[in-house]
Amino acid sequence: MEQHLGRGNILFTPSCTAALEIAAMLTVKPGDEVIVPSFTFVTSVSAFTNLGAKPVFCDIREDTLNIDESKIQELVGPRTRAIVAVHYGGISCAMDEIREIADPAGIAVVEDAAQALSGAYKNRPLGTVGDIACFSFHSTKNYHCGEGGAVVVDDPELFHRAEVHREKGTNRKAFFRGQVDKYTWVDRGSSYVPSELNMAFLSSQLEHVNEIRAKRKSIFDRYARSLKVLEDGGHIRLPIVPDECESSYHLFYLLLRDSESRDGLMKHLSDKGIGTTFHYVPLHSSPVGAELHDGRALPVTDRLHSQLLRLPMYPDLEEHDVDLVCQSILEFFDAP
Numbered sequence: 001m002e003q004h005l006g007r008g009n010i011l012f013t014p015s016c017t018a019a020l021e022i023a024a025m026l027t028v029k030p031g032d033e034v035i036v037p038s039f040t041f042v043t044s045v046s047a048f049t050n051l052g053a054k055p056v057f058c059d060i061r062e063d064t065l066n067i068d069e070s071k072i073q074e075l076v077g078p079r080t081r082a083i084v085a086v087h088y089g090g091i092s093c094a095m096d097e098i099r100e101i102a103d104p105a106g107i108a109v110v111e112d113a114a115q116a117l118s119g120a121y122k123n124r125p126l127g128t129v130g131d132i133a134c135f136s137f138h139s140t141k142n143y144h145c146g147e148g149g150a151v152v153v154d155d156p157e158l159f160h161r162a163e164v165h166r167e168k169g170t171n172r173k174a175f176f177r178g179q180v181d182k183y184t185w186v187d188r189g190s191s192y193v194p195s196e197l198n199m200a201f202l203s204s205q206l207e208h209v210n211e212i213r214a215k216r217k218s219i220f221d222r223y224a225r226s227l228k229v230l231e232d233g234g235h236i237r238l239p240i241v242p243d244e245c246e247s248s249y250h251l252f253y254l255l256l257r258d259s260e261s262r263d264g265l266m267k268h269l270s271d272k273g274i275g276t277t278f279h280y281v282p283l284h285s286s287p288v289g290a291e292l293h294d295g296r297a298l299p300v301t302d303r304l305h306s307q308l309l310r311l312p313m314y315p316d317l318e319e320h321d322v323d324l325v326c327q328s329i330l331e332f333f334d335a336p
């Protein structure tokens with residue numbers, strides 16, 4: 001992991017959710033505010049609200065579906081303590097612009113890099129561009145061990161606090177290093193040390209990062225090449241990777257014209273035995289999120305989530321299966 005990120009200060013955890021909970025312990029107290037996208041996985045936000053922080057939902061960009069950096073400044077208030085930059089699909093948020101807002105105001109930038117190991121922003125590995133970064137090694141991720149995660153903390157002092165949060169709120173790590181003669185309860189924390197068996201499994205995955213990424217890239221490129229004709233015909237939109245970003249190739253999605261055509265294509269593919277999925281139910285419209293939301297409209301989030309369809313994507317997907325999926329999609333649109 002140090003080789004991939006080019007830096008240390010990494011703590012493995014039982015999940016990305018646990019890593020996000022540590023990030024929350026490092027940044028917020030009850031009543032603080034956190035700027036978050038609504039288009040994300042629940043725990044990008046609940047890790048912070050569990051500690052009594054208030055989510056301030058921000059809309060997303062049309063191209064990457066990442067948090068829209070141009071809308072963040074207006075959401076910053078005196079109690080803003082963190083901005084959560086979720087790198088959707090392993091494509092980076094506009095980190096320079098986010099840091100320009102966060103740094104002068106002393107706001108922490110937390111990268112939710114759950115999907116982003118092996119992605120990069122301006123040639124810097126994702127997970128090293130924010131103050132804190134959280135990775136997932138869940139079985140749905142590019143590199144996995146069933147359930148697993150990691151938190152990367154830039155600042156050495158914060159890193160030591162993270163060690164305590166991970167060790168149930170005790171200074172056990174310092175005790176093992178011989179820095180204290182007994183360990184005791186010193187801060188907030190929980191049981192965030194992962195199983196060694198899971199980590200053994202993960203270590204072999206991490207040895208094959210480049211190979212796994214190359215396979216995923218070739219699937220991504222094959223989908224993009226074959227389906228370009230549908231984009232040219234105005235039927236779909238393909239994923240956009242900005243020039244300054246290298247993707248981790250976590251997923252391949254299509255944006256359909258509306259939710260009816262998305263649902264229609266999903267059914268068409270399902271009838272052929274091809275499983276596709278969509279996500280996320282925007283958090284500001286979820287039962288818990290709606291209660292915490294201040295009611296601002298998030299039009300891009302509301303529109304894009306209903307148009308999105310994820311195609312099958314895993315390293316062992318054969319070329320002829322990718323072709324079969326593409327052929328079936330072309331058929332749906334009556335394209336050659």
Ligand SMILES: Cc1ncc(COP(=O)(O)O)c(C=O)c1O
Nearest residue numbers: 015016017041112114136137138
């Ligand atoms: C963006 C994002 N954040 C957080 C998580 C949570 O990861 P984990 O299942 O490892 O807790 C996920 C997992 O799907 C995710 O996609």
